Amino acid sequence: MPENVWPKYKGRIAGVWKTISYELFDGSGPDKKLIAKPHGDSPLGRVQISQNAYLSAHMARPDRMKPLPSGKTWQEGDDAEVAFVARGESMYCGYFELFEDDEGLWWQTKVDVSTDPNRMGGMEVRRAALSKEGGKQFMTLQPKNDMVMEDGRRTRGVLKWEKIE
Numbered sequence: 001m002p003e004n005v006w007p008k009y010k011g012r013i014a015g016v017w018k019t020i021s022y023e024l025f026d027g028s029g030p031d032k033k034l035i036a037k038p039h040g041d042s043p044l045g046r047v048q049i050s051q052n053a054y055l056s057a058h059m060a061r062p063d064r065m066k067p068l069p070s071g072k073t074w075q076e077g078d079d080a081e082v083a084f085v086a087r088g089e090s091m092y093c094g095y096f097e098l099f100e101d102d103e104g105l106w107w108q109t110k111v112d113v114s115t116d117p118n119r120m121g122g123m124e125v126r127r128a129a130l131s132k133e134g135g136k137q138f139m140t141l142q143p144k145n146d147m148v149m150e151d152g153r154r155t156r157g158v159l160k161w162e163k164i165e
Helices: 006-013 079-086
Strands: 015-025 034-036 044-049 054-060 089-101 104-110 123-133 136-143 154-163
Touching: 006 089, 006 123, 044 154, 089 123
Parallel strands: none
Antiparallel strands: 015 034, 015 044, 015 154, 044 054, 054 089, 089 104, 104 123, 123 136, 136 154
16 A cells, blocks of 8 residues: 555645535546536535544535425435435545555545445545645545446546635
């Protein structure tokens, strides 16, 4: 396993980030084509990263973040209306390690809590690129594995985050 370079980068990465774009492509090469923006033009997401490399990532489709149509609480709502909201949410958290190779930075997070039980105990791996534009800090993340859309299509995700804290 390569050396964990978290101490070198934690000053730039630790903090709170908000999602500014979430795009899905048909591949990862230079000729990739945009397939979808699953959370629209104003995605709702936050990533909190502690000084000790604990990551908590939350994404939600803004179009589904409304009170349940029945007016009931989450626990009392019927399965269909709760599933509609829940399938628009994705969350995982756990400690991660940061690495650097010829392609740049990447990290792997050991998932200890997730909305998707299939992620529990597994690793979430992301390519990470840091940049500055107009005095703001940005982080672009690309999951190592394909992302699966609700219709079952496999895509390559690119998420851009702006540091807010």
